[in-house]
Amino acid sequence: MLRLDHATVTYPNGLTALQPTSLVFRPGEFTVLLGASGAGKSTLLRCLNGLVTPTSGDVIADGVGSIVHDRRALRRHRRRTGMVFQQHHLIGRLTALDNVLTGRLAAHGFVRSLFPLPRADRRLALAALDRVGLLDRALDRADRLSGGQQQRVGIARAMAQEPEIVLADEPVASLDPGSAERVLSDLHRICREDGIAAIVSLHQVELARRFADRVIALAHGRVVHDGRPGEIGPRVLDVIYDRPAPPLVDAAE
Known part of the structure; x- marks a missing residue:
């Protein structure tokens, strides 16, 4: 379990990107953070891995304590939390396999990580690539893969950590619809099979409805909805995306 306790983030320029927020994320649940650009999704997500430090409040991880x-x-x-980024963050000159193996570095001490990793790590990395359908591209340079394939390598790298939690920050924002569908489908399937809690920020409503167990919607740094994907109707979308209510029509007209 991962918990935000009245967490607030105000940046040095005075912008409050996250209003006081308390949330609990449960094991095995696929949660989507939904909202427009600038709504606070990325700030909230990055608080959950310490990439952004709350100005006030706390982030508490089960069995670990306050991070x-x-x-x-x-x-x-962080050792038990995998990250999937919007822009892949792969090393283009390295093979897909070597990129996935970077997900194993945190499992070893600094000195050990300077030497070739054990065969067990290579087997684990190859298995991770197989799960995203890229075993046959293991020895290809990452910069020779398509955007969707690179993002799937990013998922494999996160899974090579053997995580309990996966955080994905707009993982399909730069992908075409077909690639986005494949990436989210792979991520959802693997997390479901392994009982991993996934927290994924998106702005595509239909993808949230299809893949989420739970949707947390944000607007202006504040949680405006927390519920099942089937509850995301027109009224909720109006709040999320600041859409004005339709004008009243005089019944006598």
Whole structure:
């Protein structure tokens, strides 16, 4: 379990990107953070891995404690938390396999990570690539893969950590609809099979409805909806996307 406790984020320029927010994320649940650009999705997501430190409040990980006030707790939390980024963050000159193996570095001490990783790590990385349908591209350079394939390598890298939690920050924002569908389908399937809690930020409503167990919608740094995907109707969307209510029509006209 991962918990936000009255977490607030105000940046140095005075912008409050996240209003006081308390949320609990449960094991095995596929949660989508839904909202327009600038709604606070990325800020909230990055608080959950310590990439953004709350101005006030706390982030508490089950079995670890506060990741805001205890640096050792933060390191333990990050070792069991996989990240999938919008822009892949792959090393283009390395093979897909070598990129996935970087997900194993945190499992070893600094000195050990300077040497070739054990065969067990290579087997685990190859299995992760197989799960996203890219085993046959394991020895191809990452910069020779399509955008969708690179993002699937990013998923495999996260899974090579053997995580308990996966955080994905707009993982399909730069992809065409077909590639976006494949990437989210792979991520959803693997998390379901392994009982991994996934927290994914999106702005595509239909993808949220299809894949989410739970949708947390944000607007102006504030949670405006928290519920099942089937509850995302026109009224909720009006609040999320600041759409004005339709004008009243005089019944006598």
